[in-house]
Each structure stands twice: as C-alpha cells, then as structure tokens.
Amino acid sequence: MIEILTRERIPVAGRRAVIVGGSTVVGKPAALLLLAADATVTICHSRTADLPGVCRTADILVAAAGQPKLIGPAHIAPGAVVIDVGTSPAEDGGLTGDVDTEAVAAIAAAVTPVPGGVGPVTTAQLIRQTVRAACAAGARSEITAAGSELS
DSSP: HHHHHTTOOOOOOOOOOEEEEEOTTTTHHHHHHHHHHTOOEEETTTTTHHHHHTTTOSSSSESOOOTTBBBBBGGOOTTEEEEEOEEEEEETTSOOSSSHHHHHHHSSSOOOOOOHHHHHHHHHHHEEEEEEEHHTTTTTTOOOOHHHHHO
8 A cells, every 4th residue: 555655756745645444464553654654544444433424524535444336435535545445346247446446536635446456556566575585585696687776
C-alpha cells in the first residue's frame, strides 16, 4: 500500500487516512504504516456509525473489511485516493474487492483494482525483501542480477 502511494507520488504526510477494517493482518498494520508516514489515521469497521460520512473525510481511503463492494460512491470524497485491499470470491469465480470500483471511479482521483492492484505489489515487495535479506546474510555471490538491482 505504501509502495503504491510512493510510486504514484501521492503525498501522505498531513493527509487524512481512513481505514475500513481493523484486522491484525491488514487494517492495523496499514494504520501503523500510515501513522509512520505522518498521516492522520482513523480506523473504522463495517458497523461504524455513519460509515459513509467518516469515509468521506478521507484523502486516502483504505478498504480492508473483506466485504464485497462495501464501499460505494457515498463513501468517497471527490479526489480521494482509494486503495482496495479486500478480496472476496466473485459470483463468476474470480475475485472482487471491498470497493465498487466502477461506481467510484468517476469520483476518486485513483482506485486500485482487484485483482491486479495491491496483491501483485505485495508479492513484489516480499521478493524484494527476501533478496535483500539473502544479500545481507552473505549470499550475494549466489544472487543474480535481480539482487544487484535492489542494492
């Protein structure tokens, strides 16, 4: 999530971030990462009173509740950046996110897709950190060009 914001040059410091979903796997770590980047962070859940109103205060909205299409146009402030971390099985056998992407695309400045958004970036970050750890452990001679690109 932070990598996407960084690569897209979306400022975090001083921005309001709302996270929908407080799980220990995604929601809480996302809140800590955003706090470390100097965002003002609010954590909500699907039963938060006036969830759409709270979400509309966000410059950066992170959807991680695990409820398909929970986040719709009423949740999005114009120009907000929406990061969809949720994944649920879709009726067609594929995956769907927590955000109704088509419905919010005209309102948001950017929306990450599901599938194809946060998931592949997470995988790339895991590979990157694994290569760095191997290099730090002295396996540099066994690491190919991929390792040298990450140094």
